[in-house]
Amino acid sequence: MEALFNFLVAQREIIYFILLAIFVGIEVIGGVPSVLHTPLMSGANAIHGVVVIGAIIVLLDTPIDHIGTLVLGAIAVVLGTINVVGGFVVTDRMLEMFKKK
Amino acid sequence: MQTQLLEISTISSKGLLELSYLIGSITFIIGLKMMGNPKSARKGNMLGAVGMAIAVAATLFLYKTEHTTKEGLKMGILFASLLIGTLIGWLTAKRVQMTKMPELVSMFNGMGGACAALIGLTEFEHNLGNKGALSFIMAGLVIGSVSFSGSIIAYLKLNGSMRNPIRLPKYPIINFVLLLALIVFSVWMVSSGCSESTLLYTLFAASLIYGVFFVMPIGGADMPVVISLLNSFTGLAAAFGGFLYDNKVMLTGGILVGSAGTLLxxxxxxxxxxxxxxVLFGSFGESAAQGDQAEVKGSIKDINVSDLAVLMNYSKKVVIVPGYGLAVAQAQHVIHELELLLEERGVEVAYAIHPVAGRMPGHMNVLLAESNVDYGKMIEMEEINPTFDQTDVVLVVGANDVVNPAAKTDPSSPIYGMPILEVDKAKHIIVNKRSMSAGYAGIDNILFYDPKTSMFFGDAKKALTELVAALKSL
Structure with missing residues (x-):
């Protein structure tokens, strides 16, 4: 418990950061016409693919002889990249249709 | 001298990395904001993609801690993984049919969740004893796994492989107990400093099972809500990864999606x-299963294609209500053809878009936009409802629950209270359906028995093609 408490105190700047980011997220989405809800959900879906950076860090920080971790990390990178690339491409395809004639 | 140089280069590459993350975060925020406007939406998405590319490239080339090693073999694996993921993501996204979009978003969301879960699995052993870090690892693992298995179930449901909600008896209690057990188990693992990796994999498996149980009982009509919720879950899981690595771009991206997804x-x-x-505890399905809503009695009448063509040809105003049936039949192009033909004849045509028509919010808009329907013609529910009493013909294509007047009139109906498109106010209501089967919510529609309603049976694409031909011959 104490360790957790200390951790939270040490991370207080990040906690402020999180609070502000939550409000930015709400502000950014608010007032969007429902026409754009699906592309927006899809675009947001691509953005949470940023988790792939975590998977890259796992691979970079794993010693070469930890085969198991390397395999899991590589799978994570593949899956995260699918999320990012697929997400952005499919959103672009959706939005392409909204272009003015 | 040399060590000093090395230090400077380490500091500046660290600074450059942080700067790239800052740029990434800003592009995510501005990109999402731009996506809220039809004019700038596409550029906004591109901007987000560019920011993501910068953040990923910066991590690949600039990230460095005392553990970081960059052997050729490992970098080979890393770049190969990135390449494979890019190819799979790109090709699937390019090739999928527009009607399969909700499934695809659900699937991509699951991939992100799985990625977060795997990070949790691999980071566990490196962070034993660090309770703060462990709690973020556990949170990322549990939420990521739930999001992964939940998204797969949502995918299967949308795909039609799993049409009916499967419910264990007393499932809300079972789900609640399972969730509680997951939380208690994770808290105990963190606080007891447990280092057993078998227990970690047990937690992983239990989270996966919870994800299945979480989505399984929810009816198909509620899948849009579920996907949106799972989307914000994955955002949250990514944010916990950001917390773990003190990585600002993961934090911004994750939290943005977490809060935006929740709002959506x-x-x-x-x-x-x-x-x-x-929605989550499925009162929807339960009351429908009890079957206690008023029994629908009455007769239906149908209309043939030439009568319908005449009726529409001499109308002043026609409103088209698209639903999921339109997407299934791929009838979006022929409906646009119908719209153009009617307008040529001086008929005013609009599309009435219910916020939850189809399988995702905006699903109908995307579908209609694919066939070049002007988005100014897609009118939202609040705006179009007051105009139905001046509408001559409403053509309902493959929509059901969103036009069911029982939502207003029958308190025993499971959809009672849901805002609907008030098409029953129009002079004529034409319902195109393949058969008399119930809608996704599994309930009968009293609109079909309205004396003003005529049924126009047939597959949407085939029936509308015939209608267009009949109109042309007039």
């Missing part, structure tokens, strides 16, 4: 006039 979920629940809890 709430907006969608509001559109159905239901609380999130009732």
């Amino acid at each position: 979920t709430i907006v969608m629940c509001k559109a159905m006039n239901r609380s999130l809890l009732s």
Whole structure:
């Protein structure tokens, strides 16, 4: 418990950061016409693919002889990249249709 | 001298990395904001993609801690993984049919969740004893796994492989107990400093099972809400990864999606006039299963294609209500053809878009936009409802629950209270359906028995093609 408490105190700047980011997220989405809800959900879906950076860090920080971790990390990178690339491409395809004639 | 140089280069590459993350975060925020406007939406998405590319490239080339090693073999694996993921993501996204979009978003969301879960699995052993870090690892693992298996179930449901909600008896209690057990188990693992990796994999498996149980009982009509919610879950899991690595771009991206996804979920629940809890615990299906809503009695009449063509040809105003049936039949192009033909004849045509028509919010808009329908013609529910009494013909294509007047009149109906398109106010209502089967919510529609309603049976694409031909011959 104490360790957790200390951790939270040490991370207080990040906690402020999180609070502000939550409000930015709400502000950014608010007032969007429902026409754009699906592309927006899809675009947001691509953005949470940023988790792939975590998977890259796992691979970079794993010693070469930890085969198991390397395999899991590589799978994570593949899956995260699918999320990012697929997400952005499919959103672009959706939005392409909204272009003015 | 040399060590000093090395230090400077380490500092500046660290600074450059942080700067790239800052740029990434800003592009995510501005990109999402731009996506809220039809004019700038596409550029906004591109901007987000560019920011993501910068952040990923910066991590690949600039990230460095005392553990970081960059052997050729490992970098080979890393770049190969990136390449494989890019190819799979790109090709699937390019090749999928527009009607399969909701499934695809659900699948991509699951991939992100799985990625977060795997990070949790691999980081566990490196962070034993660090309770703060462990709690973020556990949170990322549990939420990521739930999001992964939940998204797969949502995918299967949308795909049609799993049409009917499967419910264990007393499933809300079972789900609640399982969730509680997951939380208690994770807290205990963190606080007891447990280092057993078998227990970690047990937690992983239990989270996966919870994800399945979480989505399984929810009816197909509620899948949009579920996908949106799972989307925000994955955002949250990514944010916990950001917390773990003190990585700002993961934090911004994750939290943005977490809060945006939650807001979108709430907006969608509001559109159905239901609380999130009732969606999750499936009061929808339960009351429908009890079958206690008023028995529908009456007769239906149908209309043939030439009568319908005449009726529409001499109308002043026609409103088309698209639903999921339109997407299934791939009838979006022929409906646009119908619209153009009617307008040529001086008929005013508009599309009425219910917020939850189709399988995702905006699903119908995307589909209609694919066939070049002007988005100014797609009118939202609040705006179009007051105009139905001046509408001559409403053509309902493959929509059902969103036009069911029982939502207003029958308190025993499971969809009672859901805002609907009030098409029953129009002079003529034409319903195109393949058969008399119930809608996704599994309930009967009293609109079909309205004396003003005529049924126009047939597959949407085939029936509308015939209608267009009949109109042309007039």
